[in-house]
Amino acid sequence: MEAADQDGAPTEPGASDQQDAERHCLELQLHTDEAVWMRQIGHLKDWCSQTRSVKLGIPSCVATPLAASSLRLLWLFQDLQQLDITFNSTRCRIEQPVVVACAELLNLTSLRLCGGHLARRGLDLGVLTSLRRLRCLSVRPHSDEELDGLEDEHLGGAARLTGLTSLSLRASENVTDEGVMALTALTGLTQLSLVPMGLCVTREGVAALSAAMPHLQSLSVGLHECRQVAALKGLQERPRKHHHHHHHHQPQPAAVAAAASASASGGPASCPCISLVLNSPEVSTGGFFSTLTLVLRPRLVALRMTTVEATDGSFLLAVGTLAHLTELKMGVGLPEGGQPFTVNLAALASLGQLRTLELAVTQELSLPLSVKMISLLSLSWPRLRSLSLSAMTKPEVAPEALELLDNFAALTSLSLFAPLDYYASDEEPSALTLPVNPRYLPRGLTHLVLECAHLRDKPTRTGPDAPSTSAANGAPQQQNGGSGAALTAATTGANRASADRTAPSPSPSSRPSQDEAAPSACGGGSGGVPTRGSVLLPHLEQLELNSCRVSDDHLGALLSGATGMRHLELTDVRGISDAALSALSRLTRLEHLVVRISGAAGDRGAAGGAAGGAEAEAEKEAASAGGGGGVRGGGGGVSHRSLATLRNASTLRHLEWSLPEPLGAGAAEEALGGVLAGLGGLQELYLDVAPELRATTTVGGRDEGGDSGGGDGGGPGGGGGGSWRERLQRALPLCTVAERPGIVMYDLWNDRTVQVVGP
Structure with missing residues (x-):
């Protein structure tokens, strides 16, 4: 269990209610022993009496009745308003008793259920009518193991919650107009997400939904097939209405806020902003993008889709006309027999509102990145916060271009991947790697994937006139002089003014890194250059x-x-x-x-x-050791x-550890007794142990010891009886222990990766 103060957590600007909830937030893991959980809650209600938000994780080893009875104890937090429940494993089942237990927490204004999978019976969300203050409801399982989403009857239960302003549901592909039209009772909704939406929902159903919700600002829709985009033609433009909301305000997503700003400057403010998710294995670029540009262009703010098979790059021109896009995520590949072509990012330079871009291509396609291209895009996308490109291993990517990525001043997330169908060969791997200099990456990065x-x-210089010879790679660096000195003065500081960015970006060899441009607290030479540390x-x-x-x-x-x-x-x-x-x-x-x-x-x-x-020599010596x-x-x-x-x-929750040599008996004994037994918060564990440890009954050949005590042979980490896995389970009761690596799957509907760790 963890009780965490979230003072330092980033929050949306202006979302005062959200910030206040984060300041009084607890992060907890449900314990398998109800008595232990009761003691923990008893202490926390005294220590954290002002708790307004709880983020609760439910391990796969916790049965539904225990989870429900444990949830009821949260009523002891009298000020609790927001409850986020995460089922830690896709094997967890979301069942009705959990929803019933939540319905007893009468002060809730926000309830979110995510992870796990739905039981075949689904959920009766109508029991939540007891929560008269409830404004935000989200039910988003991450697996379709039994039921792929909520059916018409379940949407009818959600329609009874007439006080909602925000609703997010994973609907079954069997949902029809009947289920969608039931939601028309929720006339106060400002945000609605049906990702995915049923295959049988028609244009008439969408039209009825749009007409019944005059305050709707954001609509997120997930499509199984390209043809479903025609149903969105049912969205009607409503006359502009001036009204005042008296509901508990929920902070808007960045995409909605950006599109609202765009609408205020000339866009159709009477229509909801649309976020579209397409999870179709076959995408016809012609028909699909024609509908996007002709029907949804004025209101489409986010587009997320699977790999598009295209014969040329003309579809990017259509995407480039979606001027209000703030999020674009897609893959591009060749159909069978297609001719390779160039994916030109300059076609997207017109998307000035873009905040998130994720573009993945296959090996056959060219994705050129040059100094000129990066300079153009950094000026075209001044608000870009997240960038993900499959640009690595491609010969058309100039290494100098990667050293201009800090031109994206607002960037906080950067991912540079290999192509979608790339296979890492053991032969000459170094010939496929591209150099990335961390000193030239945006200093505000919070997420980096390479x-x-x-x-x-x-090179690290010791003075302004020192020769530039790198200790890291031995390659000479061009000296800064003349106009280069002027460029250095113009770009001083980690956060350069936007006015400086209107000039062409200097080449990496003629400009300082961020650490060179600004003195560091870690020290530096006479020229203000910091040391390697x-x-x-x-x-x-x-x-x-x-x-x-x-x-x-x-x-x-x-x-x-x-x-x-x-x-x-x-x-x-x-x-x-x-x-x-x-x-x-x-x-x-x-x-x-x-x-x-x-x-x-x-x-x-x-x-x-x-x-x-010198680096290669040092590395060779290390390898030979x-x-x-x-x-x-x-x-x-x-x-x-x-x-x-x-x-x-x-604080560790997920651990995977696998080296060329599996964990032997001696190392396993030391790891269990000295390390793993103390990681009480661990939820998922994979250790690559030697084959003999998976079959023997004890670790290290010991037969004695118990589940308690602190001697060399006792305790959960000692030499107690039972197999390696059994002893780990006793030491870590909340943990799922696996003997093979976890599988990472991307969940397009929920836009997140899901860790699957098998037994």
């Missing part, structure tokens, strides 16, 4: 490196500076050792950790490839000793 990248640094991305909360190359120094610098890191994944990362992972002990907020090094990556270690000069290096002694590669750095990681 695939097939080589994290390397520019300066903080690179201080706001980073999520870092994922997949098939990347990075040195211990660079990874250590990233982790040491990002004290708020919550999510870290290192998959087949070459060039690192235990020395870099020693920084894990300083990540006091870490919740999600994946360290997965395959045999091929481990064999390659830090040798050869893109690293040059074998995999036994530790934190103190250096050495090459990552060993199981690094598990010890997690000894005090009390």
